[in-house]
Amino acid sequence: MKNGIQEGEAAYCTFRVGDSMCGVPVSRVREIVSDLVITPVPRASDSVAGLINLRGQILTVIEMRDWLSLNSNPDDTDSRFHLITEVGSELVSLCVDEMGPVVSPKESEMELVPTHVDPQVAGRIDAVARMPDQLVLLLKVEQIKEMRTIPLNGPRLQAEKGPKKESLQSATFGV
């Protein structure tokens, strides 16, 4: 892990979601907490895992696996991490599987999002950073507010999620 973040290079806080490493700018991360009870919100979008109580403030928890259409890793435990970030004027928690190091990729290590990634998911990724040992998806956190909610007409039926989109993992890691 490299420690010295050089001037002019953006630093990213990385984390693992399923089998993929993702990153958000360090400047956007308020704090990281773990093991909070998540209260589910019926009828909310699939990407909303629920609500948490962060020292008296109630935050929406985004299930990053769903948001990025990533498969979960069978080794994952129930223990999740909450990366607290600010989207618009609202604090939200990004629910991730494991925290990684802070990285600061050079300009030359940045790649555009491959074109064959599902457009909806691609719109949530800023760039892909080729780090020595792995690829890191740099996320557009501000896209979270674009989430749709379940339309008002008719009760929501359970277990009607369509088949998952082609795994992003195979798309990006096949490079």
Add this chain to the structure above:
Amino acid sequence: MGEHDEFIADFLEECDENLDQLDQELVALEENPHDESRLRSIFRNVHTIKGSSGFFGFAKLGALAHEGETLLGKLRDGELIFNQAIASGLLAMSDAIREILVSLEQSGIEGEKDYGDVADALIALLSPTQTVDGDDGRVGVSDEAASAGDTEAKESPSGSADGVDSTSHIESDVELASQSVARESKLSEHPSDEVGDLDSQTQVNRSFIEDSDKSDANLNAEQVRHGDRQVGTKRLDSEAESPLESNVADGKGRNAVDGAEVAKAEPTSIRVDVGLLDELMDFAGELVLARNSLTRCSEFVSDSRLTLVANRVSQITSDIQDRVTRTRMQPIGVIWGRFRRIVRDLALSCGKQVRLELIGEETELDRSLLEAIRDPLTHLIRNGVDHGIEGPNDRMTAGKPAEGVIRLNARHESGQVVIEATDDGAGIDVDKVREKAISRRLLDSDTAAKASAEQLLQLIFEPGFSTASQVSEISGRGVGMDVVRSHVEQIGGSVHVKSVVGSGTTLTIKLPLTLAILPALAVRSGNQQFVLPQASLLEVVTIGESSPIEWLHDVPVYRLRGKLLPLVWMDQVLGISSGAASSDGDRQNGRKQSKKHVAVLKVDQLKYGLVIDEVLSSQEIVVKPIGASIKAIGAYSAATIMGDGSVALILDLGGVAKLAGLTAAFQGQLQDSIDAERAVSDHSLSGMLGEPKARSSSRSVPEDQSLLICEIGGGREVGIQMRYVERLEEIARSKIQVFDGGLATNYRGQILPVRPFFEPQYRFDVTNDETLGFDEQKSQVVVCNKDGGRVGIVVQSVADVATTYEESTEVSLREGEMAGHGLTERLVIVQGRIIEMLDLDKQFVEATQGAG
């Protein structure tokens, strides 16, 4: 520069307050044109605005205020008499200034708009020939230029000579200080001094103290005449509070005031940043939650010391919560102030005479609520003047005084704030509402004919009643009343209307005291906790296996004491999977297999039952905001944190109904429920029975054979034939009086014999006074009416209305066989249970015998 911006922000805020006050005082002065002290106060007010805008270099603002001040100067000196035209001119000035302030706040500049016309109007008012009103003719013509020069002349020397001169008039050190401050600001009116006096101006604009009125009042007329130091009077308390600032004034070497003397004035209130208060409120909420957790912990740990500490913390927390809540309270008069102006302007433009009476201006409520009801109230006031109050001629014809009255009355009532807006206008013609309701297809003619006046009046809150074409036709309200209602309900309030044709209309708004903390009911649905606001909760009933659930227009309904209650399954509407017994098969059967709890809710005019799995507890909760994406679902209004730290969603009960598709379906059924209510209120419950639309799986019986099934304790249930049931009443036990051989109560002015089946102590201890009237608890009384004779039957509760029963299993009973009560006539089986049929004839006989 940043600091300068801060002064400007302070200035804007203060000007805004000054303008509000100005508006109020101008309207008040119009009513009493000879109130000199008020006139002086207005003059000072305008002068303050002028002085401050001069300092900041706001030319348009200054020019406007200058013209206003000149005019006011003439008024003050008795050269002109205040009249309506002048009031309008000055109010127009106030509006113009307000517009400039808005522009300043938004863009930092005064804006493009030219207010020359307003200023010209003010100048024109200086010459009495322009002021046509009545007795002003005698005032001499004065040269406006000279007048303006005169004002200037007064300003310049005040720094020295007048100061010395007027000290003799000053009664307290505080006022001395005010002079000093005034002089600082005074100088700043001269451009050359601006930069140098920036520091001293700082203090002038840091006006964080409210006590200004008192000190203003202390200024005697002499001081006022010499003008201009009033700029400072408003700030003198801030001076006193901060010796440092007053030292700055001293440093300038003008009219040295001893800091210690200034400090004698103890400020009783200070301004606090609203954001800070909100934070404090949040923390107080946190504290409440932490306290709840602590209390829970102390229950598990049996250590008396911990319990002691926990109790103490608990007590202090309650106190803090109470005080913090109070800091956010503001008197409602704060928003009423502007209404005088609105009423005045509107009345003038409508050619009506309207007086606004304000009662209970000191009634306090949470500031967030105040903001939220400002618009709805404004709307009601406008409506009152526009549509409620008639023109003067019409009023005279109707034998009313030409001047109409709109009265706002605010008060606290059982933990709520009640605001009534009453006008003594024409009232709302119920017949016209009825016609409109029929033509708008809100009701069919049959239902409309039966609906009570009050039910019909509530229709003015329906969106369909709010188009302009109807307003003119329904001699009354309409525009946006639906918006008023939705606004009020958004903040947990309710609104009702009463009206009497010819004598006026009253709209009553009920609001919770504060938004941040509300009483709520925690419930479980599936395996999740939710919270229902108590304000919308009427009661919780348990539906047993036997209670039939029927279908009406594809909405499941339950008969609750004779009224149809549409049901919403919470687990289904929210898509909670693990809820028990919510399969469709169950419902198609028209029955629930297991016991269910139904929270009976009233939102808008819509009453419905929310089927939940369990009632957990009733508690005060702290409302926490939730993210926009969660709110957008429409089912939740906010969230709260429970005692164990978990998050629970607060249901938006109107939204839940909407999600369940209830409101639309309910519109079509409005008539049905009106039918049902009407049936009850019209003493014939039978009307609602045997609904042809009801899809009951069992065969129906003729409506006159329906049974009202009541529990009478000891597991016994009696059936009373519906056609004899007139009303279900709750009567306080103390109102049921004992007399020789029986019981009776005063029911609508008549003697109603009472038969105590549920509470036999009435029956057996009639001689013992102590068992009667022992408390104000209510008895459930079924009022029966047979052939004109009435009897009241005390029961434990009303369990059900059975439309079907198996007659074939009917068993006749010999007299006296039933435990000596002589209660039952026969037994029938209703949905598998044996029900005792009440022998009404016998009850009448016994009751009247007792009475005789």
